Amino acid sequence: MSALAVRDLDKSFGGLRVTAGVSLAVEPGERRLIIGPNGAGKTTLFNLITGELAPDRGAITLFDRDITRVPSRRRPHLGIARTYQIITLFPRDTLVRNVTLSLLGLSPLRWNPLARLDGQRALIGRAREVLARVALDHLADRPLGQTSYGERRRVEIAMALAQHPRVLLLDEPFAGLSIEERRDVLRLVTGIPRDVTIVMIEHDMDVALDFAERISVLHFGEVVVEGTRAEVVAHPRTREIYLGE
Amino acid sequence: MSVWLVLAVNSVTFGGLLFLLSAGFSLVFGLMKIPNLTHGSFFMLGAYLATSLIAWGFDFWTAAVVGGLLVAVFGGIVERFILRRLAGAELAQVLVTLGLSFMVADVCLLVWTGDPIRIDTPAALRGATSLLGVGFPTYRLAVSLIAVVFAAGLWALLDRTRLGAMIRAGVDDADMARVTGIRVSRLFTIVFCLGAWLAGFAGVIGGPILSVYPGLDGEMLPLALVVVILGGSGSLLGSLVGSFVVGFLYNFGQAMFPELAYVVLFLPMLIVLVVRPQGLFGRPAA
Amino acid sequence: MKGIALGAALVALATLPLWVSGTFYVNIASQILFYAVFALGVNVLAGYAGLVSLGHAGLFGIAAYTGGKVLGAGYGHLTVAAAAIAVTLCASAVFAVLALRGTGLGFVMITVALGQIVWGVAYRWIGLTNGDNGVTISGRPAPFGLSLASPRAFYWATLLVFLLAVASMAVFVASPFGASVRGTRDQPRRMNALGYNVWMIRFLAFLLSGLWSGMAGLLFLYYNQFVSPQAVALTASAEALLMVISGGTATLLGPIAGAALVVVMKNVASAYIERWNFVLGAIFVVIVVFMPEGLVPGTVRLARWAGTAWRPPAGGSRGAPRLRRGAAERMGGVGGHVGAPHNNIEP
Numbered sequence: 017m018s019a020l021a022v023r024d025l026d027k028s029f030g031g032l033r034v035t036a037g038v039s040l041a042v043e044p045g046e047r048r049l050i051i052g053p054n055g056a057g058k059t060t061l062f063n064l065i066t067g068e069l070a071p072d073r074g075a076i077t078l079f080d081r082d083i084t085r086v087p088s089r090r091r092p093h094l095g096i097a098r099t100y101q102i103i104t105l106f107p108r109d110t111l112v113r114n115v116t117l118s119l120l121g122l123s124p125l126r127w128n129p130l131a132r133l134d135g136q137r138a139l140i141g142r143a144r145e146v147l148a149r150v151a152l153d154h155l156a157d158r159p160l161g162q163t164s165y166g167e168r169r170r171v172e173i174a175m176a177l178a179q180h181p182r183v184l185l186l187d188e189p190f191a192g193l194s195i196e197e198r199r200d201v202l203r204l205v206t207g208i209p210r211d212v213t214i215v216m217i218e219h220d221m222d223v224a225l226d227f228a229e230r231i232s233v234l235h236f237g238e239v240v241v242e243g244t245r246a247e248v249v250a251h252p253r254t255r256e257i258y259l260g261e
Numbered sequence: 262m263s264v265w266l267v268l269a270v271n272s273v274t275f276g277g278l279l280f281l282l283s284a285g286f287s288l289v290f291g292l293m294k295i296p297n298l299t300h301g302s303f304f305m306l307g308a309y310l311a312t313s314l315i316a317w318g319f320d321f322w323t324a325a326v327v328g329g330l331l332v333a334v335f336g337g338i339v340e341r342f343i344l345r346r347l348a349g350a351e352l353a354q355v356l357v358t359l360g361l362s363f364m365v366a367d368v369c370l371l372v373w374t375g376d377p378i379r380i381d382t383p384a385a386l387r388g389a390t391s392l393l394g395v396g397f398p399t400y401r402l403a404v405s406l407i408a409v410v411f412a413a414g415l416w417a418l419l420d421r422t423r424l425g426a427m428i429r430a431g432v433d434d435a436d437m438a439r440v441t442g443i444r445v446s447r448l449f450t451i452v453f454c455l456g457a458w459l460a461g462f463a464g465v466i467g468g469p470i471l472s473v474y475p476g477l478d479g480e481m482l483p484l485a486l487v488v489v490i491l492g493g494s495g496s497l498l499g500s501l502v503g504s505f506v507v508g509f510l511y512n513f514g515q516a517m518f519p520e521l522a523y524v525v526l527f528l529p530m531l532i533v534l535v536v537r538p539q540g541l542f543g544r545p546a547a
Numbered sequence: 548m549k550g551i552a553l554g555a556a557l558v559a560l561a562t563l564p565l566w567v568s569g570t571f572y573v574n575i576a577s578q579i580l581f582y583a584v585f586a587l588g589v590n591v592l593a594g595y596a597g598l599v600s601l602g603h604a605g606l607f608g609i610a611a612y613t614g615g616k617v618l619g620a621g622y623g624h625l626t627v628a629a630a631a632i633a634v635t636l637c638a639s640a641v642f643a644v645l646a647l648r649g650t651g652l653g654f655v656m657i658t659v660a661l662g663q664i665v666w667g668v669a670y671r672w673i674g675l676t677n678g679d680n681g682v683t684i685s686g687r688p689a690p691f692g693l694s695l696a697s698p699r700a701f702y703w704a705t706l707l708v709f710l711l712a713v714a715s716m717a718v719f720v721a722s723p724f725g726a727s728v729r730g731t732r733d734q735p736r737r738m739n740a741l742g743y744n745v746w747m748i749r750f751l752a753f754l755l756s757g758l759w760s761g762m763a764g765l766l767f768l769y770y771n772q773f774v775s776p777q778a779v780a781l782t783a784s785a786e787a788l789l790m791v792i793s794g795g796t797a798t799l800l801g802p803i804a805g806a807a808l809v810v811v812m813k814n815v816a817s818a819y820i821e822r823w824n825f826v827l828g829a830i831f832v833v834i835v836v837f838m839p840e841g842l843v844p845g846t847v848r849l850a851r852w853a854g855t856a857w858r859p860p861a862g863g864s865r866g867a868p869r870l871r872r873g874a875a876e877r878m879g880g881v882g883g884h885v886g887a888p889h890n891n892i893e894p
Contacts, residue, residue: 068736068740091742104736106733117741120723120726121743122742123723126723126743127723129723132718133721133725133726296656343832346836347835347836353839356835357832357835357836359785359828359831360831360832360835361828361832363782364824364828364832366824479780483659486656486660490657519671520674521671522671523664526667527661527664527667534649535648538649
């Protein structure tokens with residue numbers, strides 16, 4: 017049983033076929049890297065998996081459960097979490113409040129109009145724990161707007177980890193980071209236990225290759241090369257796409 | 262039977278007037294994303310200005326054009342010095358236009374007092390014309406004709422001229438248009454003035470039919486709103502179809518269900534909103 | 548410090564009729580209080596959910612008219628209140644379902660249309676609402692035998708409702724649901740991705756907003772002993788919005804201050820100025836253009852700026868104009884179409 021599988025996934029915008037019959041299967045605990053030139057359809061693929069976009073054709077399964085028709089707001093409850101290329105967090109709120117909101121999203125407490133949110137010690141305690149996992153607990157009470165870009169990237173990951181996902185989708189987690197910051201994030205990501213399956217989109221080869229076990233190469237919406245890291249790196253088509261043309 | 266015919270003619274006339282009013286509103290909303298709540302005021306202001314112009318000796322048609330021009334100038338000032346300051350903050354722009362509409366309404370009350378003012382039908386168009394053996398008020402036919410002429414003219418403007426192409430580009434994607442070098446800010450001002458002129462002009466030629474009175478702005482604005490929601494913003498065809506639909510709904514509704522006139526008017530709009538939110542001819546979102 | 552200020556304010560409010568001379572001012576105070584309740588209700592949507600409604604006078608009016616009609620049919624005040632609130636909640640639900648079909652500007656336009664429908668019914672459906680002549684009632688409730696006929700008694704009753712509203716708002720704001728609502732204002736797409744049901748959150752916020760708007764409408768009816776289409780007009784919704792915006796949407800105090808400002812201006816100004824509408828419009832324009840975050844924060848900001856006199860402000864520009872930045876966020880990117888389906892999350 018694969019953790020995440022898509023079958024013949026298709027999506028077009030007007031005349032443009034952004035996702036062209038994509039099929040792939042990610043095993044539980046696997047570290048999959050999705051690469052491809054700009055416009056290959058990587059983020060669209062993620063949007064289809066999380067349900068923010070509806071596919072024209074095809075199916076998506078999560079641990080063998082068909083989630084193609086499941087509304088996007090339900091999918092986090094089933095164990096899918098993602099980070100975004102562009103940081104869309106809550107700048108006026110503190111880090112701990114940001115993560116608390118993430119935890120709240122899966123909790124029935126989110127409908128409660130009477131309790132005091134700041135009084136939910138168990139919940140907030142868990143939020144601080146998650147921040148500690150990404151080494152940001154010392155900034156927990158700082159407003160997000162006053163943190164650095166690198167720190168915000170880690171908050172993004174914290175937000176996703178807080179929801180205890182079974183499948184974690186990371187969309188260009190290293191974008192815009194300094195070398196040191198990248199090392200930190202890489203350490204963070206490789207430190208995630210194997211009960212979380214990770215699929216990562218990345219552009220930056222150096223860091224990403226370290227992380228990947230299997231790689232899928234996307235080009236014009238199709239998977240053109242897939243295999244282990246060694247296989248993909250050696251594959252002539254990969255060279256062609258990235259160096260040739 | 263002739264009652265229905267009269268209602269029908271009135272509906273067509275009213276639809277024509279509404280088109281002149283809503284075309285500007287629709288363009289402004291489509292291009293600048295501002296539901297210009299001052300639009301009803303433009304209509305009323307044009308009519309009031311014309312009453313004064315006529316009183317000073319100008320003839321009807323000159324008063325109509327000049328009245329429209331004065332309103333256009335006012336609109337230009339509003340756009341250039343207030344709306345442009347708030348570029349990007351559409352909510353703020355809506356609220357400002359609302360505030361301005363209150364101000365204009367009170368100024369009109371001050372200047373022209375609260376009594377309704379009749380604008381006389383221009384002499385040449387008084388009386389009735391016989392069409393297919395039935396007599397129709399000449400003026401109402403003329404108004405319908407004018408609306409059609411303007412519809413054609415606007416269509417030609419949008420479809421055939423460079424300005425029109427720029428406007429259409431702006432409606433489609435203002436940011437992209439900027440990137441391609443189109444002076445979008447100036448385009449905004451031009452379109453806003455054009456819309457204001459059309460509204461003011463409509464107010465004047467509607468004068469012989471509706472008269473001018475305080476509250477006219479509040480009566481016309483929701484109608485323009487309904488037209489644009491029904492027809493889709495930024496669509497000329499949508500404004501045209503929507504105007505006539507509303508014209509018919511309004512007149513027949515008032516005649517047949519006077520107590521529920523507003524419901525008859527707004528219910529289809531609400532239905533369209535539920536079933537097809539982008540309006541009959543609007544583009545689907547994203 | 549805050550507790551002391553609050554306590555002092557409470558004492559002042561509670562004893563107001565004792566140290567304010569003349570029923571005129573006690574009545575003004577009552578008006579401020581129930582309009583503040585209305586403004587707090589509008590702010591649930593405008594300030595906390597990021598949804599600006601220009602049709603809320605419709606809900607206010609529906610409560611007032613329902614109350615008037617049920618009272619006129621001979622029912623007791625308790626039934627009247629229950630009926631008014633129930634009908635207003637139903638109307639809020641209908642408003643919400645329709646208005647939430649639109650995003651940003653579409654939402655505003657739909658609420659305008661809805662408010663106009665209510666006005667149209669109030670004005671034209673003479674059989675139901677008596678048209679322009681309005682609905683008149685006689686008498687105020689006498690809970691536990693205490694008559695509310697006198698201005699003082701009515702003031703205290705209104706104060707009670709006001710305090711209840713403020714307390715419930717405070718609880719709501721501090722609650723997980725309140726945080727959810729604010730989250731949908733700031734990052735609706737993100738909230739959806741985190742597992743929240745954004746539409747349902749907005750819908751419930753609308754109901755909460757309608758509840759308090761209705762309560763205010765009911766108080767309005769008992770205060771004036773009368774309701775007319777005037778109460779449901781676009782100007783009424785605009786005034787409510789002005790209260791919220793002028794005071795500032797980010798705090799509980801904002802709408803209250805805004806209500807005080809508008810009511811005082813209206814009553815005082817109309818004694819000297821005939822052209823209240825002009826003033827209303829001008830205030831709107833000035834505030835939106837120069838103090839978009841509201842009078843309360845804006846005056847603070849301007850005072851600070853004036854205080855630094857001839858030195859340019861250290862932190863750069865004029866702070867974060869909430870109306871503008873929030874508006875730009877709220878209205879979405881290019882293409883804020885009327886009626887764009889809400890749950891359509893763009894790619």
